[in-house]
Amino acid sequence: QVQLVQSGAEVKKPGASVKVSCKASGYTFIGYFMHWVRQAPGQGLEWMGWINPSSGDTNYAQKFQGRVTMTRDTSFNTAHMELSSLRSDDTAVYYCARDGENWYFDYWGQGTLVTVSS
Amino acid sequence: SYVLTQPPSVSVAPGQTARITCGANNIGSKSVHWYQQKPGQAPVLVVHDDGDRPSGIPERFSGSNSGDTATLTISRVEAGDEADYYCQVWDTYSDHPGVFGGGTKLTVL
Numbered sequence: 001q002v003q004l005v006q007s008g009a010e011v012k013k014p015g016a017s018v019k020v021s022c023k024a025s026g027y028t029f030i031g032y033f034m035h036w037v038r039q040a041p042g043q044g045l046e047w048m049g050w051i052n053p054s055s056g057d058t059n060y061a062q063k064f065q066g067r068v069t070m071t072r073d074t075s076f077n078t079a080h081m082e083l084s085s086l087r088s089d090d091t092a093v094y095y096c097a098r099d100g101e102n103w104y105f106d107y108w109g110q111g112t113l114v115t116v117s118s
Numbered sequence: 119s120y121v122l123t124q125p126p127s128v129s130v131a132p133g134q135t136a137r138i139t140c141g142a143n144n145i146g147s148k149s150v151h152w153y154q155q156k157p158g159q160a161p162v163l164v165v166h167d168d169g170d171r172p173s174g175i176p177e178r179f180s181g182s183n184s185g186d187t188a189t190l191t192i193s194r195v196e197a198g199d200e201a202d203y204y205c206q207v208w209d210t211y212s213d214h215p216g217v218f219g220g221g222t223k224l225t226v227l
Contacts, residue, residue: 035216037216044204044218044219044220044221045153045155045161045204045206045218045221046218047214047215047216047217047218048216050216059215061213061214061215061216062213062214063214095160095161097161100163100166102149102166102167102208103149103208103215103216104149104151104163104166104167104206104208105151105153105161105163105206106163106166106172108160108161108162109160110160111160
């Protein structure tokens with residue numbers, strides 16, 4: 001069965017960077033785009049971008065351009081999302097989500113809480 | 119950018135039908151997807167491409183999309199359906215193509 005297992009919670013200081021990992025299993029990793037979505041406490045869902053695990057091509061939401069980097073390691077079926085220059089309003093749960101072949105998200109990781117605090 | 123508007127809350131008694139709307143300009147021309155999110159859990163896809171259900175999602179969940187409104191319909195509502203529901207579309211030529219509605223809290227009375 002498809003599973004996306006994310007790395008554990010992180011606490012970072014303002015200005016630092018964080019890297020969240022998402023290990024995929026149960027399907028052909030390079031066959032499906034991977035998206036990253038975040039959710040601030042008590043707020044809605046916000047799409048951040050996608051990566052094509054096959055080619056490494058990426059597309060980021062304009063809001064995160066210059067601060068986010070999505071990569072993948074096909075040897076370990078793992079996608080990564082790094083966000084730099086962290087601010088307090090980056091405090092959120094970050095999810096990886098597999099693309100369902102028509103730009104929807106059919107499987108989600110369990111989420112990774114990133115707390116930005118001085 | 120493309121904006122999806124959902125009512126903040128919908129309430130329904132058990133056994134009744136809940137309808138959650140998602141409004142946007144000419145949303146009928148796009149494919150709409152719906153997610154259910156319970157507290158402390160990741161979202162779960164319940165309807166994709168306007169009205170298709172993933173395997174494992176009960177037939178009680180259905181969707182429609184026309185004009186400026188898409189609707190998620192939950193028939194014979196159960197206590198376990200209480201959750202936040204989000205609509206989502208892909209706005210292909212936007213600089214922010216992944217778009218979610220603000221979410222609707224479904225309360226089962």
